[in-house]
Amino acid sequence: MPQSKDILAWYDRHARDMPWRVSPADRRAGKRPDPYAVWLSEVMLQQTTVAAVRGYFHRFTLRWPTVSDLAAAEDTQVMAEWAGLGYYARARNLLKCARTVVADYGGRFPDSADKLADLPGIGPYTAAAIAAIAFDRPATVVDGNVERVMARLFDVVTPLPTAKRELTQLAEALTPQDRPGDYAQAVMDLGATICTPRNPACGICPWRAPCQARAAGTAPDLPRKLPKKAKPVRVGYAYVGRRADGAWLLERRPDSGLLGGMLGWPGSEWSEVQPDRNQPLPADWQMLGEEARHTFTHFHLRLKVLIAELPIDAKPDRGHFVPRHEFRPADLPTAMRKVFDLARSGFAAEDAGTVEDTGHG
Numbered sequence: 001m002p003q004s005k006d007i008l009a010w011y012d013r014h015a016r017d018m019p020w021r022v023s024p025a026d027r028r029a030g031k032r033p034d035p036y037a038v039w040l041s042e043v044m045l046q047q048t049t050v051a052a053v054r055g056y057f058h059r060f061t062l063r064w065p066t067v068s069d070l071a072a073a074e075d076t077q078v079m080a081e082w083a084g085l086g087y088y089a090r091a092r093n094l095l096k097c098a099r100t101v102v103a104d105y106g107g108r109f110p111d112s113a114d115k116l117a118d119l120p121g122i123g124p125y126t127a128a129a130i131a132a133i134a135f136d137r138p139a140t141v142v143d144g145n146v147e148r149v150m151a152r153l154f155d156v157v158t159p160l161p162t163a164k165r166e167l168t169q170l171a172e173a174l175t176p177q178d179r180p181g182d183y184a185q186a187v188m189d190l191g192a193t194i195c196t197p198r199n200p201a202c203g204i205c206p207w208r209a210p211c212q213a214r215a216a217g218t219a220p221d222l223p224r225k226l227p228k229k230a231k232p233v234r235v236g237y238a239y240v241g242r243r244a245d246g247a248w249l250l251e252r253r254p255d256s257g258l259l260g261g262m263l264g265w266p267g268s269e270w271s272e273v274q275p276d277r278n279q280p281l282p283a284d285w286q287m288l289g290e291e292a293r294h295t296f297t298h299f300h301l302r303l304k305v306l307i308a309e310l311p312i313d314a315k316p317d318r319g320h321f322v323p324r325h326e327f328r329p330a331d332l333p334t335a336m337r338k339v340f341d342l343a344r345s346g347f348a349a350e351d352a353g354t355v356e357d358t359g360h361g
């Protein structure tokens, strides 16, 4: 039977260094994790890698060092700082959560998984992770890494998602009362560095002796997964207009829906059949030969990009002009930044007289 003490001893030697983490040695010396940092990192880490999150975490905590600072931030500033991390509903919930913690809890995160799970944007996984890591509660934290480790330790061949309940129960049975926060992080680290999806390094694993999949030789094939459905393709149009003074025509997307509240280029609906073009104003729109492509969780997006030089007195039906010196491409969500990258090369080619006029104005 795997023992938590074995993985904790391994964690004491090999814990990964992360800006939001208190090392096992510091923890023993009495240092407590900052719940704000733990919460922020956990929300950022949902479906994103540690490497991708470090820079964002650093910028957020520099700009908003406490949950009260974040709660007082302008929505647009937070959305812009989040740009590129994806899943923008999360950024909106991040703000809602910060404001709820300030309004209902005086700026201190509640310390139980149940109360944490009532806060906006905190699901059962994140609630358990914060309760364990920030408050050392024996909450069972089950993410993809933990599911993989459990499936292998106990040679569970039932495919995911059917196996979720069984894997959660196995994880619960292993969660110790002693150092549950370090234990949760230890299993995460094991899954990320040793018990990896393709080539588990069983030879150096602290749980190699009790691991049933290692003994059976099934580890690289676990966990099994039911085949995923292919993602549909949605298509649409994006309009990148540059006014004579260099200002860009942008539009803030509605709060609800995909990329809600984010800055973007005016355009059409995104749908599986060709949508109406829905141009923001009549102009000499020229379609670029290349499409902007981006993959979201549930579909692939292909956007036809149209560019136009707009007169200084242009009156678009929607959107607003952002002066050239105020426009930061990094504030755009990734799909919109890809549109801009293509458009920019289109304008450069147009300046050089090489863009074909497709007459779609």
Ligand code: SF4
Residues within 6 Å of the ligand: 149, 152, 153, 194, 195, 196, 200, 201, 202, 203, 205, 206, 207, 208, 209, 211, 212, 213, 214, 219
């Ligand atoms: S022995 Fe191998 S398969 Fe088993 S938990 Fe360790 S790394 Fe994973």
